[in-house]
Amino acid sequence: MTQHLLSLIIFLPLVGALGLLFVPHHKEKVFKYTTLCITFFQVVLAGLIYQAFEFGSGILKGVNVEKEFQLIEKADWISIDLGKLGKLSIDYFLAIDGLSVMMVILAAIVLFIGVLASFRLTKKVKAYFLLYLLLSSTIMGCFVALDFFLFYLFFEFMLLPMYFLIGLWGGKRSGYAAIKFFLYTLAGSVLILLAMIGLYISVIDPAETAVSIGLISHISEANPQIIAKVQEMLAGNQISSSNMVHTFNMVAMMDTANFIPGSILSTVGGSVFFGLSARLLAFLLLFIGFAVKLPVVPLHTWLPDAHVEAPTAISVVLAGVLLKVGGYGMLRTAYSMFPEGGFYFAWWVGLLAMISIIYGAYNALAQKDLKRLVAYSSVSHMGFVLLGFAALTAEAINGALFQMFSHGLISAILFLITGVIYDRTADRGIEHYSGLAGRMPYFTVIVVIAFFASLGLPGFSGFIAEVLVFLGAFSSSIQFGILPKWMVILSTLGLILGAAYYLWTLQRMFFGKFWAREEAWKAKLTDLTSRELLMLVPLVLLVILFGVMPKFFLDPVGESVSRLVEYVQVVGRDSLTLLIP
C-alpha cells in the first residue's frame, strides 16, 4: 500500500464524490458524515505518509534528483510522436520530498477541520460536499504532482470548486468576490501556462531520449552515465529534433543540461526579450503567477474580498492551504528551475516582501470587520514567506516553509474564531462587541492563544518560523549581499504592528464590560460547543507542539531545503554569469 499512498490520498475523495453522486440530495447527514470520514482517512493517510517518509540519512533529499524522491509513482500517461517536433511525454508522476511532505500533512489536517466547520450547513448540502471533495483531491494533487502538466491540471482544477464554493455558499457579495478570485487566479495561471509551454519546448527527458535514440532499450536501464551521455550529445547538437522527447517532468526541468541548446529557455543561446534573458523572464512569469495565489501586494486584493464573502470552512481552507500552494509552487518551479532569477530579482522580491509585511499589517490595523482583519494579517504573514524565499539561505527557506505550515494552522484557528462569532450573531464588526471574555471564557482563552500565536509569541510555531526567516534574511545580506540590511530591519516593524492590531482587537472586543450592539445578540453569545472545541483544540495543540518541538517539522524538511539551497547557490550563480556576463 505504501507504493500507492499518494494516489490514494488524491483519489480517495474523488471516488467518494463519485459514490455520493448517487445518493439522493435530501440525505444531508450521509454527505456530512461520509465527507468527514473521507477527510479523516486522508488525515490517516497523511500520517502514514509522514511515517513512511525517511529522513536523517542524508541520502533522500529529493528536489533536483529524481531518484531521491520518496513514494514515487510514475507511469506514462500521454506520449505522442509529433514527427519533426519531437516526442511529447506527459507522465503520471507523483512523489514527495521535504518540500512537499509537510504541505500534504497540513492540507489533510486543514481539510478535515474544514468539514467539521461545515457541519451546520443547510443549503444545497449535496453540491457543497461534492465540490469540497473535489477541492481536496485537487489540493493534494498540487502538492504531490511532479509532472508540470499534471500539476497545472490540478492547479487549474482547484479553481472550479473554489469558485462555486465561494460564489454559491458565500455572503452577500459572494458573486463579486468569487468572480474576482477566479479572474485573478486565472490571470496568474495564464502566466504559469506561458512559462510551462516555454519549458516544454526547451526541455528534454534524457532517459526517454536515450530510448528514443536507441542508446538503451528501456527506460529502466537508464543510469547516470547514460544520462550524462545524452546530455553531452544534446550539448553537441548530436540529437535530431525528431528524436528528442520533450517532457513536463519538473525534475528534468531543474537540470540546465536538459535544455536544448539554442531553445528559448536554454542557458546557452536562449532568447532575449526586451534586453532580459528569457530565463529571467520565465522566472518572473512563474513568480507573478504564484504571487497572485500567495498573495503578494499589490496582487492581493482578491483575498480580503474572497475571505469576507466565503463561508467559514472555505476561508479556513483558502487561508490554510490554498495560499500555500502559491508559496510551494513558487519554490518548486520558479526558484528550482530558474535559480538565477532568485538571485537576480532578490532585491525586488525582498522589497515586495517588506511591503507585503508592513502594508498588510497597516491595513489590518484599520479594519472594522474581524474577518477582514484576519485576511489582511494573512497578507502580512505571507510576506514573511516571501522574505524567506528572497534570502535564499538555509535558515530563511526552512523558516519560510515553516511559516507556511504554521500559518496554515494558525489562520485556520483564526478563521474558525471569526466563524464562531458569525454563527451566533451573523455579524463580525469589531466595534459591535465588548467584554466577550466575561461571557465566553473558553472561547476567549482560544482567542488569546490564537492571537498571540499569530503575532509571533514564542512557544507557538509561528515564532520559530518568523525568527528563522529573519535570521536567514540577515545572514543572507552578510554572506551574499543580495538583500539590503535595512530591508530586513524594516520588516521587523511587522512584528510590532501585528501585536498592535491583535491587542487592540482583544481590548475592544473581549475585554471591558460585556456589551453587544443588539440586545438580541446577548443571549446568543454562548461559549463554545463541543463541536467547536473539537475543531479548535487539536489545532491549538498542534501549534504549541510545533512551537516547542520545531524538530518535528524541520527534520523532515531540512535536508531537502539544504539540497535546494546548495543547488540554487551553485546553479543560480553559474547560470547568472552565463546570462549576464
Added chain:
Amino acid sequence: MNSRELLHNLPLNSATETALLVVALPFFSFLLLVLSGKRLRHLTSRLATFLMGLNVLLTASVVWQCWNQPVQHSRLSWFQLLSENYNLNFTAGLLIDNITAMMLLVVVFISFLVHLFSIDYMEGDENYKRYFSLLGLFTAVMLALVLSDNLLLIFIFWELVGFVSYLLIGFWFKKTSASRAATKAFLVNRIGDVGFLVGILILWGQFSTLDLSAIEQLMANSQFSNGEWVVILQQGTQSITNTIDSSWLTIASLALFLGVMGKSAQFPLMAWLPDAMEGPTPVSALIHAATMVAAGVYLLARVFFLIDVEVHLVIAIVGVLTAFMGAVGAFTQHDIKKVLAFSTISQLGFMVMGMGVGAYSAALFHLMTHAFFKACLFLASGAVIHAMHDVLHNLQYEGKKIHLDAQDMRYMGGLRKKMPVTFWAYLTSTLALAGVPFFSGFLSKDAILTGALSWAKVMAAGGHWAYYLVPILAFLAAMMTAMYMGRQLLLVFFGEFRLPSLNEQCKNAGQYLKDVTLKMKVPLLTLTIMSFGVLYAANPFLKQEAWFLSAIGYPKILAPGLDAKTYFLALEQTEEQLKVLVFLLTVVLASLGFFWAYRRYHGGTSYTRNYLYRGDPENIWQKISHHNWFLDDVYQSFTRFNQRLALLSNQFDKRVVEGTNLGLQWFNGKLAKFASSFELKVLNGLSDAFGIFHIILAHFMVLIDRYVIDGFVSTVAWISGFIGLLGKSFQRGKVQQYVLWTFVSLILVLAFLLF
C-alpha cells in the same frame, strides 16, 4: 574555531538537574491549577504556595552548589539545520554562575513570599485560581529566562514573561483601564523586543550561533581593522569569513539596549510601568518591581562583553535620565502604588546607569537589594490597600453608598497606629530605598554613585567636564528619592486618618481599620529583615566589604577600543580616592531630602491639612511630574500617527489598488464591448455578407440555371446555399455547435498531424 566543537552537547550535572527541577516545579504548579476543577479553589492557592516553598529549598541547594564555583553549563541541541556544508545548531541549555544564582534566589524567594501574601490578599476574587496559575507560569518563565544560556532562549522567555505580565496587568479585564494598561505594556515592550531581535539578527549573521559562551569565544577572535568587523567561522569543512562594517557592532549594541529600555522601563519607553499598576498589588511586587523589570539589567549584564564601548555612554545617559525623570514623576502622585512605580523606574535607571559607567557589580548588587526592599514596599502598600478596601467594604456593608479608590493616599494618613507591622515594614524598606546607612540600599546605591563619580572623573581627564553631569543628576535623583519617599511615608502613616473627615458617611471608618493577617505579615517581616545592610556586608558602612560585590567582580570587555584591565584599574583607583566623599554626600543628601519632606508634609502643614481635597496639580512643574513628562501624549500622538497611517493605507488599498482593478475591469469591459460590437458589426456583417453573397450567387446561378444549363447547375446552387447558411449559423451564438465544430476540427488537425 569549529562550530561543532563550540556547540557540542554538555551533559546535565547535579546542579543543573536541580535547576531544571526549579523551573519545572512552578510550571507543574501552573499546569496542575489549570487542569484542576473549580471546586478546589482554596486548595489550589495553598498547593501552589507549598510547591513554591519547596522550590525555595531546591533553589537554595542549587545556589549552595554553584556559588563561587566554576560556571555550571549543560546544553543540548534543540533543533538543527544540517547538511554537509553547514551546521546551524540551535542549542538550548542551562548556565549557572554567580549572577544566575543570585537571580534564582531573588525570583524564587520573592515569588514564594508573594504566593503566601496573595492567599489572603486575593481571597474572595472570582478568578482566584487563574491568579495562582498565572503566578506559577510567570515564575517558571522568569526562572527559565535567568537560566538560559543563549540569546534566542533568553529572547523567548523574555517575550513570555511579557506575555504573562500582560495577562496579569489585565487580570481584572472588565476594567477598561486595566485592559488598556495591559495592551500598552505589551506594545511598548514589543518595541523594545524588536530591538532585541535586531541585535540577535546581527549577532547571528556574524557568528551563526546565539550561544553566549560560543559568542564570547568568537568575539574574542574577531578582528576589527579598517572599520571592518571580521569573523572567521569553521563550518564543517568550510571556512566562512563574515565581514561587515564595524558600525554594525554599535547598531547591535544599541538594538540590544533598546530591548533593555523596553523591559526595564528606561526613558523614553518607561510610561508603561506606572499604568501596569492596574494589576493586583502582589503581582506588581513580583513582576513590576523585583523580577521582570530587572530582566533588562540582567540582559545588559549578560551581553556586556560585546557592547560597543561608545554605547556605554549612551547607556549611562539614558540610565541617569531615567533615574532623574522617574524621581520627578514620583513627587505628585496620589496613588500609593504609582509613587512606588515611579520610584522603581528611577531605581532601574540607577542600575542601568551603573552598567554604563562600568559599575557592573554595583548595578547587579542594587538589582538584588532593590528587589527585596521594593517587593517589601509593594507588599506593604498592598497591605494598606487591602486594609482600606476592607474599610470601604465594611462601610458599604453598612449600606453607605461610597465608591472611593482604595489606593488613593488622600484618604489615608495616620495608619501607623492601627497598622504597626505594615508601618515598620514600610519604614524599614523606605530607609533602604533612600539609601540610609545600615540598610541594604545604602550599600548598593553608594556603590553605584561612587562608580558614577569615578567614571566621570576618569573620563573627564581629557578635559570634558560634561561627563560630570551624569553623577550630578544621579546624586540629585538620590536626594529626591528621600524626598518623595518621605512624602509618602508622612502622608500615609503619619498625621490624622483623613477618610473619616471626608463626609458624614465615612465618619466611623476608623473603627474598621486593622492590620493585616498573619499570612500577609510573614512575607512583610521577612522582607523587612532582608532590607538590613548587615546581611550584605559585615561593616554596614563599607560597601567594599559586601560579599556580593567581590563575588561578581569585573566583566569582560571584548568590543574594540577599550582595554578592560586598565579601564577598571583606573576606575578602582579613583573610587578609592572618592569613597569618603561619596559616603558623606549620600548621607547628607538623604538627610536633606527627609528633612525637606518633613518640613513640607508633617502633620501640621497646610499641604497635609488640605491634602484630602487636593486635585490634580495646576502649575506646570507639578504637571510635568504628575503626567510623567507628558510621555503619554507623545505615545498617543505616535499611536494616532500609526492609526492614521493604517486608515490611509486602507483607503489606498480600497481606492488605488482596487481602483487599478476597476480600471482594468473597465478597460476589459470596453475591450469586451469593442470585441462584441466588432463581432456584431464587422464579423457578423462579413459573414452575413458572405452568406448573402452566396445566396445572391445561388439565385444568380438559379437564374442562369433556369435559363442556361438548367438541370446540372441547380445542384451547384444548392451547395452554395448550404455553405451560406452554415456560415451564418456560426455567428449566431449557438455555443454547442461551436464546441462541436471546434472538436471536429481538432480531431481533423490531430488526425492530419498523426497520420
